[in-house]
Each structure stands twice: as structure tokens, then as C-alpha cells.
Amino acid sequence: MSALAKRVVLAARPMGEPKLSDFRVEDYAIPTAGEGQVLLRTIWLSLDPYMRGRMSEGPSYAQPVPVGGVMEGGTVCEVVASHNPNFAKGDFVLSHSGWQSYALADGKGLRKIDPALGPISTAVGVLGMPGMTAYTGLLDIGQPKEGETVVVAAASGAVGSAVGQIAKIKGARAVGIAGGKDKCDYVKNELGFDDCVDHRDPDLAAKLMAACPKGIDVYFENVGGAVFEAVFPLLNAFARMPVCGLIAQYNDTAPTTPKWASALMRNVLTKRLTIRGFIVSDFAARHGDFLRDMSGWLREGQIKHREFVTEGLDGAPAAFIGLLKGANFGKQLVQVGPDNSFDG
């Protein structure tokens, strides 16, 4: 008789907040590794907010877990048997074997963990996906500069705690948002953030404003909802907002944020959209390139243009009112005086 393993499967798709009855714990026989396979024993299972998305159907960046299927998740495992030349018994590996105590793998997608880098549990934490989310989102998108203010919510969590500490390493002011006094104290006193605001405080907006006297340059978005609404008015010009999660919206059946805004942010996340406002003068350094290319294209006939001319300054107000309604056909100009440039 084979020994028993344990797994957690999705029993039902949750409506709103998941309930215990949406999960089911099952026993199963520990499988046997075949040719090219390894048998993994799970030591650490990481639980992460993104898993809520996998429990629901509907468009996202990944397939949902089927009902009856093993819940998905990152794991730290020990190789307990190997018929694969790349892995030996006793190796520790990072896997995505899910909520189960034993799993087979063919070696693809496994990454060996070097225990010298830190406790092996950090391979799904600060040295794993949450740490790398903080690192890349903050440095590659947020790009904090010295003296700027970086705000992150869920600041005592795996991602948020790394975001604020990396911001400090880069010379920025780090302000966290967390739930309750204990977490806020930890964020300030142990993690070394400059300040931390309790999101349960009824005065969240005012407290956040006080904690960010020079506004917010980077908001690392991982919660959405009411926190986003408090942050938004404080964003400075040229602020950057990496969006890697919207945990406050994940259980929404009747969203607290207006439906349209909530849909917009959900799409920004799942489709990894970039939305960026600009004024042409922000690109002043590109003027030489522009003039060279555009006059060349014009000369070669690759760019055509059309002018819509109103004669005389008296006609300017009506022309402008028309422009706002699309009455013009081409570039709207007012000819104020005679153009003798073709003589000169």
C-alpha cells in the first residue's frame, strides 16, 4: 500500500470573498517518478493575493484553476527521488507545484535553490516572486530618484516591505500604508520607512497628506480601492504608478470604486497597459530630430497635411468655437496679415 499525500483543490468558484467551503482537502497516493521525472516533497507553499484571480473565470493574464483542480501556487520542494540527470535526491528546488504535499515534475520550470543565499523559504519570499515584483516594479517602472517620495500599501507584506526598503536604499522618502498600529510600528521602526499610515484610520487622506508634505512621486499600486483614492490627489507632476495588484478589488462583486474606474485599473493590470500623459514641451530635447525627420518626410511626400484657414482676426472666436466641435477640416489657422514669405 502506498503512503498518502495531501492536496487542496478548488471545490467551488467563490462569489466575492472566498469561503472555506470553496476549498476541499483530499488525500491521494504519493506518486512514483517515471523516466526523466523527479518526485518533489513540498516544504514551503507560498500564499499570494494573485491566487484569488485564479479561482475565478473571466479574462486575466492566466488561466483559472478548474473546479476540482489543485490550487495553484509557488513552492519550495525537496527532490526525494530523481530519474532526471539534472536533479539529485536532496536538491532544493523552486517549483509551481501548488497546494499539495507531493508532486511529480519533468524538470522543466524547476529552479535549483542555493541555500547559501538565505533560508530556502526566501525563495518564495524576499528572494522570490514577491521580492522581484518589488524590485522590478519599483526600479524599472517607478524609477525613484533621490529625495522623491515613494508610497506603497500593504507595507508590512512581502512586496510592500521590499518596495519601501529598496526606495530607502535609492535615497527616496518611503511612506507605507498598513492595517493597524502593530504593522505601522513595524514598518517604521523595524523596516525603517520614514512614515506609515493606518488605512483603517477614518482620516486616511489627511494623514497621508501629512506624511507626504512634498506630494507623491511614485505610488506602487498593489491594493486599489479607497487607498488609491486617497493617494491620487497627492500625485506630483510626472509621478509614476507601477500597478501590480488590486487586492481591494479582488473580492468585489459590487465595487466600492465606481465601476468604470475599477474596470480601467483592472485592465491596466491584466493587460499591462501603459498610460502616460505628456505635453509636447516635455520632449524639447527631441526638437532637432523632429525637424529633421518631419521636414524630410514632407519633402518626400510621405506626410501630407491640410490647412483650414479663417481670414482675419475677427473670425478667430467663431473659428475656435468650431474647432472644439470638429467643424474644421485640417489644421485650423487664422490668417491675420498677408503672407509674403514666398517672395523672400
Next chain:
Amino acid sequence: MSALAKRVVLAARPMGEPKLSDFRVEDYAIPTAGEGQVLLRTIWLSLDPYMRGRMSEGPSYAQPVPVGGVMEGGTVCEVVASHNPNFAKGDFVLSHSGWQSYALADGKGLRKIDPALGPISTAVGVLGMPGMTAYTGLLDIGQPKEGETVVVAAASGAVGSAVGQIAKIKGARAVGIAGGKDKCDYVKNELGFDDCVDHRDPDLAAKLMAACPKGIDVYFENVGGAVFEAVFPLLNAFARMPVCGLIAQYNDTAPTTPKWASALMRNVLTKRLTIRGFIVSDFAARHGDFLRDMSGWLREGQIKHREFVTEGLDGAPAAFIGLLKGANFGKQLVQVGPDNSFDG
């Protein structure tokens, strides 16, 4: 007696759509150039949607025109008298002298126009601010790749017509949105866009979908409102959305788009925000950098972390439900099996 010049001043701040009575045409004496000054005679005045913003008070990226002040605007002028060594009588210059037929300038902010590049009127059109808005917004933010689909509204206008034509030069599919059959025909037949959809069509969303069979990779946003709502569901993963205007919202007193979304987009524009969704795997190429930096910071004590451990797989569902409510304090892990890694 001195000769008379003419100017248009802001008579009143418009509520919603500007009316003719919000402007006033005035006569004034042609001024005389003093030491270091030049006298400019306006030939071409450019009318642009951004001017609507200058007519209102309230936060934007620029100061409003005061009531009674000359309306702001880019101009092409001839130097008719000069006491400034950098400019000669007969020079053509690009200025920002506004809605008036004569103006004095001290030379700062004037740029000489080379009539060899094209008709001087293009200095406020395709070779000026609108052309450069199209060029930088599309190339620096939109970054269209060969075969991608670029959509732009107000496609027969100064900015939109350049956006689509540059997209074609870069090998992308260009789809315009314009008001009425004449403009759509012009955009397709004369400007060479691949398709153009009439925004007055009650079936805008369906027509746009048909015109973009592979979705939308770049949406150059200059209108907002209903057009944005038709575009949004068609955006592909990793789509880019440069936002340089929201003309459909400029006259809003009671916005058609929900207030919150409209405020969000207005802020994206005026504050030049960058909002970018991401998933950590998008940055897979940065994994080596991450592991090097983060393990170094960990070793040096610059990064601290905290684990919140649930014992046993049976506890995983409750731990996950708690995680979504912030019940965890630090990185949430489930210890599924014994960790002997410290031995190995």
C-alpha cells in the same frame, strides 16, 4: 496719429462650451519697438484645442489667461522693425504672441523660421507644435512596431493626421477616427490610413472592432469621452496610450464619462502621469540583477523581511482567506513539510 492694430481678449470665463460673448475684439495703437525689442506683425495665428484650458481657472499645467487679457496662441510673424541684433526686418519668426495683429518682443522665445523647409504656416502646423506632439507622443511613448495597430482620433486634424502617417512610415496599421464621411474619405484616400471610422456612427464600437481585427496596440489619446470608451475594450496586452488631450471633456460641466474616470484621465494629462501595469514575469530578463542585488542587501542587513507561517496544508484555505483581509503580518507561507535545509 498711430495706425491701429487689433486683438482678441478673453471677455468672460466660459461655462461649458465657449460663446462668442466670451471674447471681445479690441483696437489698439501699433506699438513702437524700444531698445533690444522687435516689432512683430502677425501673419498666421494657430488655433488649438489646448486654448480651451487657458480660458478656465483651475489646476492645469499652465496659467490661465486673465479676464481682459489677450488670448494666448502660437503665431508666425514677420519682423517689421528691429532694435535687436539677432533679428532683421523681414525675418519670419515663430512666436507665442497670441490673438493680436502686432506685438513687441525682446527676442526671447522667438525662433527664426526657415522658409526653405516648407510654407511658413507649417511652423505652427505639421512642422510645429502639433507635428511635434504627434512625433514625440507616437514614437517616444507609443513606440509602434511593424505590424501593430495604431488608432488615433481627430484623424483629419493637425495632430491626428501626422500620427497616422508616421505610424504608416513605421510599418504599423493606422486606423483613424473622424467626424463624417468627407473626413473619413480624406483620411483613407489622401492620407493613406488603412481605415477610418466615423465617430458619429451609432455603431462606433462595432465598426472600430471591425477596423482593428488584431486589436489595438497603440491608442494615441487626444479626445477622451465616448471614443475612449469604444477603444478601451480593444486594447491588446502591453498596449501603450500616450495622452496629449481630452477635447471631448474640455467643455464638460456635467461629464458624460463617469466623474471619477474623467478626473483620472484629466490628471494623467495635466500631471503627465505614467500608469503601467506589470506582471513580474514580464521582467524575466532582470532575474540575475535581482538575485545579485537583493541577496547582497539581505546579507548586509539593508533589507529585512518577516514571515507569517501557517503549519500544515489543512490550514492553507483559512490562511489564504485571511491574507485577502490582511490578517497576515509579513510574507504568508504554509509549512507543508519539515525544513531540513539547514542540515544540507
